[in-house]
Structure formats: structure tokens, C-alpha cells
Amino acid sequence: MWRCKMVDLLIRILPVSAWKDRLIQWHVPGCAACSEKLAAREEAMSVLVQERELVSVKDFWPVVNRRLRSGVEREAPPSRPAWQWVSVAAGLAVVILTSLWLNRAPFEEASADLTQKLQIDYIRIGDEPARAYVFQPKGVNMTLVWIEKDGEGE
Amino acid sequence: MNDKHMSDRDLVQACLSGKVDAYQKIMERYSGKAMALALNMLRHREDAEDVCQEAFVKVFNNLDRYDPQQDFKNWFYTVLYRRCLDHMRKRKRFYSFMVKFRNEPDLEAALMRQGPARNPGLDPRLLEVLSPREKMTLILWANEGYTGEEIASVLRCSPSTARVNLYKARKKLKAMLEGEDVALQNG
Structure with missing residues (x-):
């Protein structure tokens, strides 16, 4: 019994299917207790719908035939106008990105001026004084302000 | 050769040579099996019919990709299984959306219960x-x-x-x- 439990545990924790499969093949067929815990084919069939149980199956042909003959379903290769649109959009994107990149330096300078002016005099959370930390990473156009209640984390 | 005795591969070849009607024979062979499989997966008759229909169209449109070395039935089941998975994902998204939209936490469970109820015996x-x-x-x-x-x-x-x-x-x-x-x- 301990062997069955060990096999069951290993099947749960082993990371590779091939190992699990080997373990199952090695232990389960020869173990009556483990084999009894597996549903037989007849039991599985009893909970599944069988083809013969279907009273009537919808005739798919009329609808499918209509769709096939209409040819709408076939995936047509992209037409030339579509490619033209794509190339125009790509060209515009290149122009926009280039202009943004060219204007990058003045923008950084302007934002640097703004961050230099950033000043926090007094902060309160829930009517109590709070601590404020201002982080300005170098080379990044960003300022982080961290605020926490005074005395927290101590 | 009588269509009934033609193999799946022969029927596929006939379809690829432009005989669309040959596909009807393939569908006659697999409609029942496909429906049973989809019904077991989805537990909803209308959904199963939709998925089967989509799978048949998809298979026909990709017949040129079919490898004759492979069993046609297995290839068809692969397509059908993936359509079922797609449908289950869409259904799940729809139920989640409906729950959020109507703000009724029990709606999802109620909607999920509708499916099985339409298939007594399962x-x-x-x-x-x-x-x-x-x-x-x-x-x-x-x-x-x-x-x-x-x-x-x-x-x-x-x-x-x-x-x-x-x-x-x-x-x-x-x-x-x-x-x-x-x-x-x-x-």
C-alpha cells in the first residue's frame, strides 16, 4: 500500500510526462488496488454521448456547401492596396518617430528644469505628518515621490 | 469507383481536384462522430452544431495542407478539438463579461448550468x-x-x-x- 501511495505522490510531483508514464506502466498494470481506482472503458462510455445515441444529426452539408461555394471562407492573399496602406502607415510612423527623436534633447532639458523646481514642503496623511522621499534617477526623464506615514516600518 | 468505397484519401484528392461534392461524402462519414465528440466536449447541442460546421469548413479550406501519410480522421479530430477549445474560451469570456456587465455574481453559475440542462442523460x-x-x-x-x-x-x-x-x-x-x-x- 505504501508503494501505491509513493507512486501516486511521484505522479503528482514529477515534472516530466515520460517519467510519470514510465512509473504508471511499471506499477499500475500489476497492482489490483491502483487498477481498481481507474474507470473502465464501459464506465467512461456510460457517461459519454455515443454516436448511436444521437437521435438526429443536423445535415451540415447545405450550409457548408453554400459557404464553400461562395468562396468567402477562403483566406485570400493580401491585395496590393492593403500593402500600399501598410507601407504608407509604416512611412508615417518612421517620420513621426524620427521627429520625436530629433526633438528629444530640448524636451529633456525642459523637463529637467521642471524637476529642479520640484519642492515638497510639508505632507500630512490622516492629519499626521508624513515622510516624503524624492528620487530622481540619472539619465531618466522621471521623478519618483515616495510618501509614507511617519513612524511606519520602524 | 463507388463513392461509398472510396477511402478518405481518395475523397480528399477528389476535393482537391475541384469536386466539391466529394466533400459531402466525407461529411456523411464524420458528421455523427463529430457531433458526439463536440457534444461531449461542450455539453450543448447548438454549440456543438456550430463547432462541427466551423470545423468542416476549416478542414475543407485547409485540405491542401493535409498530409496523406496521416490518418484523415485524426487530422479532422485535431481541427475539431481546437474549434471546441476556441469555443470554450469564447464562452468563458462571454460569461465573465455578462457577470461583470450585469453585476450579478451568481449569473455565471446560472449560465453554466444552462448547458448541461439541455442534454438530459449526461x-x-x-x-x-x-x-x-x-x-x-x-x-x-x-x-x-x-x-x-x-x-x-x-x-x-x-x-x-x-x-x-x-x-x-x-x-x-x-x-x-x-x-x-x-x-x-x-x-
């Missing part, structure tokens, strides 16, 4: 514990008599993975049949 709880992959494995094994290798060719996984999935599915089903609650073991 106890939904018994298959609910299985993942879609385990469910498909069990269906192919029980209804089609597939081996691990054949299941693997449908699910596009290794035979050992297919056999492990089958082991898990059979174990969960047995536990459910014996009244044990294995839902908690799924996690």
Missing part, C-alpha cells in the same frame, strides 16, 4: 472535473478505442503525455463515479 458533474485535454483523451479512448499513440497524434503531444492524461482522466472519473469529491484535487 451528468455534467462527472466530466466537469476533467480538463479539456483530459476530456478529449477520455472521449477518444472510450468512444473511439484510441491508443496512447493515436490520442497523441490528435492532441499533437507525446504518447507518454497522452497516456498520463488518460490515467488522470480515468482516475478522476472513477473517483466521481464512486462519489468522491475530486474537484479539490484539481488544483
